[in-house]
Amino acid sequence: MEAKLWRQEQEQMEQVRNKLQARIDELEPEVAGLYDQAADIRKRFWEEVTINTSTYEDFEETFYTINQQSAVLAERERGYKLLTQQWKSMNRLLPSPYFGRIDFQEDGLSLSEQIYIGVSSFVDNDGLTFLVYDWRTPIASLYYDHSPGQASYVTPTGRVEGTMELKRQFQIQNGQILNMFDTSETIGDELLQQVLGKAADSQMKSIVATIQKEQNAIIRDDKSQMLIVQGAVGSGKTSAALQRVAYLLYKHRQTIRADQIVLFSPNPMFTSYISTVLPELGEENMQQTTFQEYLDYWLGSSLRPEDAFDQIEFVLTAQGSRGYEARLQGIEYKASEAFLQALQNYGMWLGREGIQFNGIRIRDSGLITAERMRAEFYGYDRSLPLFNRVALLQEWLLDELASLERMERQAPWVQEEMNYLDTEHYAEVFEMLHKEKEVFDLTEQIAAVREKMNNKRREDEGDFDFAQREEELLRRRIVKESFKPLRKSVKKFSFVDVKGIYGQLFVDEAAYQEKTNGADIPSLWPEICRQTKERLLRSELFHEDATPYLYVKEMIEGVRKNTEIRYVFVDEGQDYSMFQYEYLKKLFPRARMTVLGDFGQAIFMQATSLAASNSPLVQLFGEAETSLFCLVSSYRSTREIVEFAKSMLPGGEAIVPFERGGQKPLLTRLDSGEKRATQIVADIAALKAEGFDSIAVITKTAAESREAYEALRIQGGKALQLITKETLRFEKAEMVIPVYLAKGVEFDAVLVYDASPEAYGRDNERKLLYTACTRAMHRLHLYTTGNWSPFVQALPANLYEKAPY
Numbered sequence: 001m002e003a004k005l006w007r008q009e010q011e012q013m014e015q016v017r018n019k020l021q022a023r024i025d026e027l028e029p030e031v032a033g034l035y036d037q038a039a040d041i042r043k044r045f046w047e048e049v050t051i052n053t054s055t056y057e058d059f060e061e062t063f064y065t066i067n068q069q070s071a072v073l074a075e076r077e078r079g080y081k082l083l084t085q086q087w088k089s090m091n092r093l094l095p096s097p098y099f100g101r102i103d104f105q106e107d108g109l110s111l112s113e114q115i116y117i118g119v120s121s122f123v124d125n126d127g128l129t130f131l132v133y134d135w136r137t138p139i140a141s142l143y144y145d146h147s148p149g150q151a152s153y154v155t156p157t158g159r160v161e162g163t164m165e166l167k168r169q170f171q172i173q174n175g176q177i178l179n180m181f182d183t184s185e186t187i188g189d190e191l192l193q194q195v196l197g198k199a200a201d202s203q204m205k206s207i208v209a210t211i212q213k214e215q216n217a218i219i220r221d222d223k224s225q226m227l228i229v230q231g232a233v234g235s236g237k238t239s240a241a242l243q244r245v246a247y248l249l250y251k252h253r254q255t256i257r258a259d260q261i262v263l264f265s266p267n268p269m270f271t272s273y274i275s276t277v278l279p280e281l282g283e284e285n286m287q288q289t290t291f292q293e294y295l296d297y298w299l300g301s302s303l304r305p306e307d308a309f310d311q312i313e314f315v316l317t318a319q320g321s322r323g324y325e326a327r328l329q330g331i332e333y334k335a336s337e338a339f340l341q342a343l344q345n346y347g348m349w350l351g352r353e354g355i356q357f358n359g360i361r362i363r364d365s366g367l368i369t370a371e372r373m374r375a376e377f378y379g380y381d382r383s384l385p386l387f388n389r390v391a392l393l394q395e396w397l398l399d400e401l402a403s404l405e406r407m408e409r410q411a412p413w414v415q416e417e418m419n420y421l422d423t424e425h426y427a428e429v430f431e432m433l434h435k436e437k438e439v440f441d442l443t444e445q446i447a448a449v450r451e452k453m454n455n456k457r458r459e460d461e462g463d464f465d466f467a468q469r470e471e472e473l474l475r476r477r478i479v480k481e482s483f484k485p486l487r488k489s490v491k492k493f494s495f496v497d498v499k500g501i502y503g504q505l506f507v508d509e510a511a512y513q514e515k516t517n518g519a520d521i522p523s524l525w526p527e528i529c530r531q532t533k534e535r536l537l538r539s540e541l542f543h544e545d546a547t548p549y550l551y552v553k554e555m556i557e558g559v560r561k562n563t564e565i566r567y568v569f570v571d572e573g574q575d576y577s578m579f580q581y582e583y584l585k586k587l588f589p590r591a592r593m594t595v596l597g598d599f600g601q602a603i604f605m606q607a608t609s610l611a612a613s614n615s616p617l618v619q620l621f622g623e624a625e626t627s628l629f630c631l632v633s634s635y636r637s638t639r640e641i642v643e644f645a646k647s648m649l650p651g652g653e654a655i656v657p658f659e660r661g662g663q664k665p666l667l668t669r670l671d672s673g674e675k676r677a678t679q680i681v682a683d684i685a686a687l688k689a690e691g692f693d694s695i696a697v698i699t700k701t702a703a704e705s706r707e708a709y710e711a712l713r714i715q716g717g718k719a720l721q722l723i724t725k726e727t728l729r730f731e732k733a734e735m736v737i738p739v740y741l742a743k744g745v746e747f748d749a750v751l752v753y754d755a756s757p758e759a760y761g762r763d764n765e766r767k768l769l770y771t772a773c774t775r776a777m778h779r780l781h782l783y784t785t786g787n788w789s790p791f792v793q794a795l796p797a798n799l800y801e802k803a804p805y
């Protein structure tokens, strides 16, 4: 680019930077001053307030002073927060005030405007001229959506048409323009090339400078209840999701806070991987969780649910064990729509008969039997939904308990208990007695006065029998203490035997069909029933049972709702079952949903196709309320890695690699495990010497990870870390990791530890190998000590190199 232009831009930027610096300097004392003021008020808060409650007027006075003081404090704190926000965003802009410029001439106006785009807005001293536009402003979408020429953007008041005369990209670091390109592409390849060529990091980065047009559409869509993104591997789904959160927080900044957005991520490590993107953009992080955390929380301590990782570990390692096929069939069936329908029908059946309750007992004898509860329950209006009737029953039980409690005071066991009471109880009751006696004496005095006034003797003479009253109080206390946990457990619905209700579905075929209005049954049903019941007996739940169990529980006890949340994001959405989606929809009734996923990476047993025309996910909110987006360009890996990996996947042809060249994947066959370990350690050292810092040895399972880790350490791989499902964050380092924990993340180099047919031979292992390979940004190595996996063998030989040893 011409030196003159370059100089002009450098001057323009310096002007903006000078203004930024001046405003920062101007604000600094104010920010510090306001902070001190707020801190000072907080410190002196109680000094300024004289607490006096002797008379009503004094009390009122005190109340008003407190109120006034806290209003002043709140105001100062609000002011401080606003100023700090401005001050922080200017500081963020200072080293690199913008990344893009467009010159736009609006139709009907004579002048064209220069629009510089950065991570936040910066307005000149006149309060009107935007020196930098936030990337989320409507006008900034021109930069992402159009090439120079006719262009338009949408504002809340309508579409603005015009001509884009220039589109320029900058790379600016510490106030120096490092690079500058004029571009005719939507977002020029050159900048993207440079960004993608960089090394992987232990934390994801924001992509605002290079958002692609199709990603921009996802980020800014704010029409539908449900937004579904089926995106090829590495196509920027997670990136789009996070920039979308930043966009929504900006667009709805008056009404939505970051904690009203929740993102479901595939594992806790992923949560830490993405946690810096929003703060980098000057926004607070949304809430992040995993579905497992929700399950563990809502199922409480009564049942131990297996997690998704243990389930997949079983699926991948237990082939040939007893009951394996049935478990697999069970996993598939229990995540299916057929099972969901069966449970809904079961709900209707329970409305007529067969609900199970836990009787309420006290000290080994029955107080209210399950039979009585059932009779009461089926006596309620049958048109009421189950959970309404259960709520009525709950009320009835609490009333019953109250009258039973009164009766129970005379029971012989209470007398026995009284003999063993400690002095503390007596002391308490004694105090109560004295209070009662005072009241009694007062009433006696009043009665005596009345007697005199009326000149009429009372029929009943007052008499306070201490001994009798003490016994009464002690009895009342003893019984109350025993009934307290009963009342508490009724409030927590412990009287509903959910375990029994869920379990009775798994008795035999005939019973199942009767209860579910003739649901279809998988062929290995008897074994599925046996396994499920065995688990329940141990108060455990298979992972595939956890969500259906919760579904049944809520059908009966009523649905939990979180009405605070406005947006729910589900990443790796292909790994969720329809049950889980139904559940999320009910749990967050006021939320819009964004689901991002890739069916090509559906490695868990429960999977939902996102984009298929008949996808049940579309039905969740209905077609009219659903927007579907497809991303086909893959940005993470070099062209060679994408070409290699996509050829393994039926339908992979549709994936378009971004044009970034590198080395072809390298296949290395060795004739023993020991030699393989030695070779891998040497390859890691060579990769490190080339400057790659984040290197992952990827295995199929956790069991294989442990084995690989040991073998590699023996051969000198001392710096390796073993990643397990308990690992909460990973460093930019060398690691051994099972593929299902590496979902969604990326590394400079990936070494697939064992690409033999034994590891990846079955059809359900194809996607595992594909997912492992696609974690690599720059280098991919595969190893075997025998044959190659059929998925590798089937690849054209020009897609890889073979090591010469």
Ligand SMILES: Nc1ncnc2c1ncn2[C@@H]1O[C@H](COP(=O)(O)OP(=O)(O)OP(=O)(O)O)[C@@H](O)[C@H]1O
Binding pocket: 192, 195, 196, 205, 207, 210, 211, 212, 215, 231, 232, 233, 234, 235, 236, 237, 238, 239, 240, 598, 635, 636, 743, 744, 745, 746
């Ligand atoms: N527009 C973009 N500009 C720069 N980098 C991008 C862009 N889009 C995606 N990337 C990069 O591509 C890589 C993959 O992105 P991301 O992890 O968001 O993809 P994904 O579709 O969620 O991946 P996966 O399929 O593995 O879940 C990341 O390094 C991301 O920074």
